[in-house]
Amino acid sequence: MPDQLLYAIEVSLNGLMAGIMYSLVALGFVLIFKASGIFNYAQGVLALFAALTLVGLQQGQIPFSHVINAIFGTDLHSFGWTLPSVVAIALTALVMVGMAWLIERLVLKHLVNQEPIILFMATIGLAYFLEGLGDVMWGADIKKLDVGLPQGINETIDAVTFNAFGYGFFIDNLDIIAAFVAAALVLSLTLFSQYTKYGRALRAVADDHQAALSVGISLRFIWVLVWSIAGFVALVAGIMWGSKSGVQFSLSLIALKALPVLMLGGFTSIPGAIVGGLIIGMGEKLFEFFAGPLIGGATENWFAYVLALLFLVFRPQGLFGEKIIERV
Amino acid sequence: MLYREAGDFKTSYVKDSQTFPIKADRMAYFALLAVAFGVVPFLINDYWANAVFVPFLIYAIAAIGLNILTGYCGQVSLGTGGFMAVGAYAVYKLMTTFPDVPILIHVLLAGGVTAIVGVLFGLPSLRIKGFYLAVATLAAQFFLVWLFNKVPWFYNYSASGQITAPERTMFGIAVTGASTPAWAKYLFCLVILVALAWLARNLTRGMIGRKWMAIRDMDIAAEIIGVNPLTTKLSAFAVSSFFIGVSGALFFAVYLGAAEVGEAFGINKSFLILFMVIIGGLGSMFGSFAGAAFLVLLPVLLKNVLVGGLGWPTDLAAHIELMIVGGLIIVFLILEPHGLAQLWRVAKEKLRLWPFPH
Amino acid sequence: MTTDEGYMTADGRKIGGVLMEMKNITLRFGGVKAITDISFDIREGEIRAIIGPNGAGKSSMLNVISGFYVPQEGEVWFRGKKRAPMKPYEVARQGIARTFQNIALFEGMSVLDNIMTGRLTLMQAGLASQALWWGAAQREETAHREKVEKIIDFLEIQHIRKTPVGRLPYGLKKRVELARALAAEPKLLLLDEPMAGMNVEEKEDMCRFILDVNDEFGTTIALIEHDMGVVMDLSDRVVVMDYGKKIGDGPPEEVRANPEVIRAYLGVEHA
Numbered sequence: 020m021p022d023q024l025l026y027a028i029e030v031s032l033n034g035l036m037a038g039i040m041y042s043l044v045a046l047g048f049v050l051i052f053k054a055s056g057i058f059n060y061a062q063g064v065l066a067l068f069a070a071l072t073l074v075g076l077q078q079g080q081i082p083f084s085h086v087i088n089a090i091f092g093t094d095l096h097s098f099g100w101t102l103p104s105v106v107a108i109a110l111t112a113l114v115m116v117g118m119a120w121l122i123e124r125l126v127l128k129h130l131v132n133q134e135p136i137i138l139f140m141a142t143i144g145l146a147y148f149l150e151g152l153g154d155v156m157w158g159a160d161i162k163k164l165d166v167g168l169p170q171g172i173n174e175t176i177d178a179v180t181f182n183a184f185g186y187g188f189f190i191d192n193l194d195i196i197a198a199f200v201a202a203a204l205v206l207s208l209t210l211f212s213q214y215t216k217y218g219r220a221l222r223a224v225a226d227d228h229q230a231a232l233s234v235g236i237s238l239r240f241i242w243v244l245v246w247s248i249a250g251f252v253a254l255v256a257g258i259m260w261g262s263k264s265g266v267q268f269s270l271s272l273i274a275l276k277a278l279p280v281l282m283l284g285g286f287t288s289i290p291g292a293i294v295g296g297l298i299i300g301m302g303e304k305l306f307e308f309f310a311g312p313l314i315g316g317a318t319e320n321w322f323a324y325v326l327a328l329l330f331l332v333f334r335p336q337g338l339f340g341e342k343i344i345e346r347v
Numbered sequence: 348m349l350y351r352e353a354g355d356f357k358t359s360y361v362k363d364s365q366t367f368p369i370k371a372d373r374m375a376y377f378a379l380l381a382v383a384f385g386v387v388p389f390l391i392n393d394y395w396a397n398a399v400f401v402p403f404l405i406y407a408i409a410a411i412g413l414n415i416l417t418g419y420c421g422q423v424s425l426g427t428g429g430f431m432a433v434g435a436y437a438v439y440k441l442m443t444t445f446p447d448v449p450i451l452i453h454v455l456l457a458g459g460v461t462a463i464v465g466v467l468f469g470l471p472s473l474r475i476k477g478f479y480l481a482v483a484t485l486a487a488q489f490f491l492v493w494l495f496n497k498v499p500w501f502y503n504y505s506a507s508g509q510i511t512a513p514e515r516t517m518f519g520i521a522v523t524g525a526s527t528p529a530w531a532k533y534l535f536c537l538v539i540l541v542a543l544a545w546l547a548r549n550l551t552r553g554m555i556g557r558k559w560m561a562i563r564d565m566d567i568a569a570e571i572i573g574v575n576p577l578t579t580k581l582s583a584f585a586v587s588s589f590f591i592g593v594s595g596a597l598f599f600a601v602y603l604g605a606a607e608v609g610e611a612f613g614i615n616k617s618f619l620i621l622f623m624v625i626i627g628g629l630g631s632m633f634g635s636f637a638g639a640a641f642l643v644l645l646p647v648l649l650k651n652v653l654v655g656g657l658g659w660p661t662d663l664a665a666h667i668e669l670m671i672v673g674g675l676i677i678v679f680l681i682l683e684p685h686g687l688a689q690l691w692r693v694a695k696e697k698l699r700l701w702p703f704p705h
Numbered sequence: 706m707t708t709d710e711g712y713m714t715a716d717g718r719k720i721g722g723v724l725m726e727m728k729n730i731t732l733r734f735g736g737v738k739a740i741t742d743i744s745f746d747i748r749e750g751e752i753r754a755i756i757g758p759n760g761a762g763k764s765s766m767l768n769v770i771s772g773f774y775v776p777q778e779g780e781v782w783f784r785g786k787k788r789a790p791m792k793p794y795e796v797a798r799q800g801i802a803r804t805f806q807n808i809a810l811f812e813g814m815s816v817l818d819n820i821m822t823g824r825l826t827l828m829q830a831g832l833a834s835q836a837l838w839w840g841a842a843q844r845e846e847t848a849h850r851e852k853v854e855k856i857i858d859f860l861e862i863q864h865i866r867k868t869p870v871g872r873l874p875y876g877l878k879k880r881v882e883l884a885r886a887l888a889a890e891p892k893l894l895l896l897d898e899p900m901a902g903m904n905v906e907e908k909e910d911m912c913r914f915i916l917d918v919n920d921e922f923g924t925t926i927a928l929i930e931h932d933m934g935v936v937m938d939l940s941d942r943v944v945v946m947d948y949g950k951k952i953g954d955g956p957p958e959e960v961r962a963n964p965e966v967i968r969a970y971l972g973v974e975h976a
Contacts, residue, residue: 058478089659129681136423137680139478140625143618144676151669159662272614278482315497324486331483332471360850361843549838553846554830557822561811568809571771572885573797573826582832630813 025186030308031301036194038300039201040263043256044277045284045292046204047249052286053225054245055127058139061146063271065115065250068153070257070266072114074164075157077107082156104166108254115250123243131238150271159268164261168196197259204255205289208248217244225287279327284338291338299323366548369699383537388530396529397602403643404536405597410623410635411547412590417621418629419551420583421563422472426484428616429491430588431595432608433461436501438596439510442523443503450515450522454539454596461592462585464491469584473577476566488614495608511605523600532601539597543590548632550586559583560630591620622672626679628688637687645671711748714941721749723782724925725770725893730779732765739765740776741949747893752919753927754936754957757946758969763929764806766946767895770927771803772796784892798826802886803895806929808878812871816881819870820856823888824849853888859921860884860914876907880914887918894918896928900935908932912939937961945969 044063051059059065075082079098087095102110126145130138169192181187212218223231224241232238260270280299284291303322311318357363367373391400409431417423437457442450468487475483495501502510514524521527522535550556558579561569570576599606606612619642627638646668653664683689711720725747732740740762747753755763768774769781772793781788783799802823811819828849830842857863860880865873870881879899886894899915900908912935918924930936936943937957945953945960947969953960960966 085660085663089657089663126677126681133680133684136477136481137684139423139481140621141677141680143621144673144680147618147669147673147676149673151666151671151673154666155663155670159666275485275614278485282479282482317493317497320493321486321489324482324489328471328483328486331475331479335474335476335479360847360854364846364850546836550832550836553835553838553842554821554825554828555832555835557814557818558825560814560818561822564811564813565809567773568805568811569822571773571793571797571803571809572822572889573794574822575792575794586832 022186025184027305027308029188030304032188032190033194034301034304035297036190036198036300037304038280038297039194039198039293040256040259040296041276041280041300042293042296043197043201043204043252043259045280045296046201046208046289047252047256048277048281049286049289049292050208050245050249050252054221055224055242056135056138057127057142058135058286059249060139060142061149062249062253063275063277064146064149064153065118065253066257066260067266067268067271068118068149068257069111069115069250069254070164070261070270071153071157071162073107073111073166073254073258074162074261074266076110077102077104077166080157085158086155108166108258111254112251115254116247119246119250120243122246123239127242127246128239146271150268161265161267162261164258164266166258166262168193168258168262170262191263193259193263200255200259201293204252205293208289217241221245276323279323282327282331288338294338299326302326364552366552380541383541384534388534391529391533393529396533398647399643401532401536401602403640404533404540405594405602406620406623406639406643407636408536408540408543408597409591409594409620410627410639411544411632412587412594413620414624414627414629414631414635415547415551415559415590416583416587417624418631418634419556419563420559420580420587421566422469422580422583423478423481423621424484424587425481425614425617425621426468426487426491427591427620428612428614429488430461430465430591431598431616432491432495432612433464433588434458434592434595435599435606435612436495436510436608437461437592438600439503439512440501442513442515442600446513446515450517450600451539453515454593454600457596458589458593461595462589465584465588465591466581469581469588472580472584485614488617492608492612507607509605509607510599512600512603515600523604525604527601536597536601539593543593544632544636547586547590551632555579555582563630622676625676626686628686629684631686631688633691634686634688637691641687642672711750718750718941720751720941723747724749724751724784725927726782727766727770728780728782730766730769730776730781732762732769732774732776738949740769742779743946743949743951744779745944745951745954747925747927748942749925750919750923751925751942752915752940753925754940754943755927755929755946756931756933756936756943760948761946762949763946764897767803767897767927767929770796770893771801771895797889800889800892801895802889802891802893804879804882804886804897804899806897806901808875808882810870810878810882810885813869815867815869816862816873816884817853817857817866819881820853820884820888821849823885824853826889852890856884856887859917860887876903879903879907879911883911883914883918887922887924890922891924894924894926896926896930898929898931900930900932908935915939 044066047062047065048059051057051062079100079102081087081095081098084095087093122145126141130141171192173190173192173195176190177187212221220231220236221241221244223234223236224238228238231241257266257270264270276299280292280295283298284293284295303319306322307316307318357368367376387400409427413424413427434457437460438453441448441453441456445453468484471483472480496508502508505511512523514521514526516522517535520531522531551559558569558574561572561574562576562579566576569579595612599611603611623638623642624635625638626641627636628634649664649668649671650661653659653667654661679686711722713719723746726744727746728744730740730743731738743766755766757763765774769776772791772795775790783801811822814822828845830845834840834842857866860883862877862880862884865877870878873881883896883899896915900911903911915926915928916939919926928940940957942955943953943957943960944951945963945966952965952969953963
């Protein structure tokens with residue numbers, strides 16, 4: 020096989036893997052959008068916040084130590100312990116549930132029945148707030164996240180492809196794990212929403228708030244539930260992204276990429292989130308590979324958005340969305 | 348008792364549709380203009396110009412622009428930073444290519460260029476609505492920033508990739524470049540702001556403004572009573588982008604002097620202007636000013652209190668500012684979706700009746 | 706009785722020639738037929754009612770007339786010309802105005818601004834002239850404001866002129882919507898259930914306004930209404946629809962006696 024083709028295949032495989040990472044963030048968006056019609060811009064920042072909290076707890080950092088030090092002139096930094104990864108992850112999950120509860124209490128409850136665009140802007144405000152809070156709580160320096168996931172080149176794939184084509188593919192172990200985790204997440208979310216009482220309630224709320232209320236489903240409980248699940252999904256995404264490229268502010272910007280993923284896949288479709296992520300991931304890597312060198316590179320910054328924009332002009336409801344019929 | 352409309356009779360429809368229907372408001376408005384033009388320029392120094400006045404004037408132009416698009420026409424845009432960059436790079440290319448043409452003309456032309464780009468990115472708005480459109484405008488934001496970063500022609504092949512404003516004068520006085528006096532920066536921006544605000548006010552109270560609002564409130568009904576959705580939305584994109592382009596041109600040429608596109612016109616700029624419009628009040632001219640003033644003053648105030656007063660580190664103050672701004676956005680959306688402008692209206696309503704309760 | 710040149714009504718008004726003619730209209734949504742092969746005409750100066758049970762396709766018919774839906778089959782003729790498929794705003798510019806079943810006012814604007822939007826098809830000042838608020842634009846604004854004030858007087862809503870529409874009660878909103886449609890000085894006025902949800906008093910007011918509009922401005926009116934008493938009193942001729950088909954067409958008293966219509970409204974007697 021010609022080298023160029025082999026590179027292209029390797030690039031698209033890596034693109035698919037990156038796409039799965041986007042899908043992980045997009046999943047959180049879809050969950051919240053389905054259950055409450057809220058387009059949660061803060062999903063990416065939730066992932067950042069989860070990752071920051073995880074690192075902080077794991078390394079025994081004292082929350083708000085910067086503020087405390089600034090006010091009292093102390094020099095506090097750390098409790099001096101390190102927690103095992105599993106414990107830290109469980110605690111972070113609890114923090115995310117608490118966060119979901121607070122968000123429902125302080126924000127969503129007061130914005131019921133507002134227009135979608137108002138809710139969208141509220142989540143932008145939430146994103147800013149959480150970003151500031153994460154930094155104030157845990158400090159803004161770049162942190163390394165290590166929960167014991169294997170990283171680096173997968174030797175087996177490298178060896179197998181080298182023997183087959185005379186060129187070893189570089190696939191990161193972490194990406195492979197992310198793919199499995201994403202599959203497991205989608206499977207368990209599907210099972211949850213299809214076969215449990217709360218899953219059914221969730222689908223009822225997604226279909227029609229008023230009707231769900233009238234048969235005795237607690238809207239507020241469902242919202243807390245769905246934001247908790249979204250918080251958990253954010254935690255998973257945060258672990259994957261954080262292990263890959265460190266925990267830092269740019270993580271929430273990478274998460275912005277989930278938006279074009281959703282525009283492609285449709286806001287209400289879980290398979291759409293996955294397929295959209297794969298298309299975007301592969302598309303931007305291939306575009307950079309072929310067109311990047313000709314037009315100056317770094318096309319990943321905008322490719323996803325422009326692709327989504329062009330796509331939407333021709334199919335405004337996304338790949339899997341239903342056709343919109345307008346009425347008067 | 349002093350602030351009232353009783354006895355202030357309107358004898359013509361022209362008088363009835365004027366900007367400040369109440370006499371006391373008109374007086375206050377003229378007084379404010381008199382201070383802005385007659386007093387401030389003589390007192391202003393570099394600190395006040397750079398920290399407060401010039402950014403306020405420039406952001407107010409951008410906020411009016413975004414308010415026309417989002418507040419009046421209902422099309423949410425997250426591409427404001429990118430459009431400001433178009434204005435900045437357009438004015439840079441114009442200034443360096445035609446050094447002898449007056450800078451004011453360049454600034455207005457830069458607005459025109461931005462209007463064209465804005466219309467181009469506004470075209471999808473006919474098919475895409477709501478937050479789909481908001482996300483689509485992110486395409487403009489990221490693509491434009493990338494373009495100005497990667498195509499050397501835009502920054503005249505400078506080694507640093509930065510653009511730097513050369514000195515240009517109006518009536519023999521420098522308004523751009525390093526040696527510009529503070530009062531000249533201030534006056535130049537003030538004149539442009541006042542003129543543009545007046546144009547925007549006329550547009551929003553006339554038929555085009557009603558068409559924008561009709562599209563915002565119910566686009567289907569608007570089309571059935573005769574509003575052409577394409578031309579109406581595109582006119583909003585054009586006018587809005589013109590304002591934002593002028594603001595970007597001033598931001599670079601007068602305020603910053605030198606700029607790197609990702610830093611000066613990144614996504615955070617888009618959000619900053621959007622927040623000004625939300626906090627100030629969607630669909631209100633007064634709100635655009637109030638929002639710009641609020642978000643220019645807030646960081647200055649926080650910095651003075653936390654860093655200057657309490658001696659906290661600057662980065663901590665910056666993070667707390669993020670929390671406050673984000674929190675305020677939520678508070679405003681919950682308590683007063685019409686922003687500071689509505690608070691002001693309510694206060695005036697009370698004042699009009701004072702000292703009687705009803 | 707009815708000729709090409711029109712006819713005389715019982716109360717002695719002269720009805721003119723055909724203003725709008727629907728020929729063999731069929732409208733489908735996917736596989737569902739909303740309207741099947743319907744033809745009827747609307748004559749100049751007439752008050753024409755479309756009645757029928759829920760889901761009969763009345764509103765769809767109005768939407769076809771105002772260009773919001775494009776029928777798969779059939780022709781729409783307006784003022785003696787066959788109408789090419791056009792956008793709703795182009796239809797509005799031809800002189801067809803309407804109100805909506807679920808009020809479609811611009812909630813964020815004042816009553817005055819809402820009614821002024823009705824005149825936008827008649828105003829011409831360009832963007833630049835509006836921006837400067839000088840000369841043509843200001844004169845035009847004032848001239849049209851005078852016309853709008855006449856309509857405000859006519860519909861007796863002077864007191865709420867500057868009120869934001871969102872704050873008005875239902876009955877007044879309906880009236881403001883009628884004002885907006887009238888402001889366009891339409892050749893043909895479409896009213897979609899103008900009296901739905903009103904009490905008797907409000908209905909009487911609305912009836913009076915509709916008759917006055919027809920009488921004073923000579924506006925042709927096509928309306929959908931459920932209240933049979935109102936329809937029989939107001940209209941000159943009635944089209945009856947059921948399940949997307951036309952089952953009756955003629956003066957009220959004739960339609961009322963039509964056995965098909967009685968069956969549609971009262972149900973079939975099962976033997």
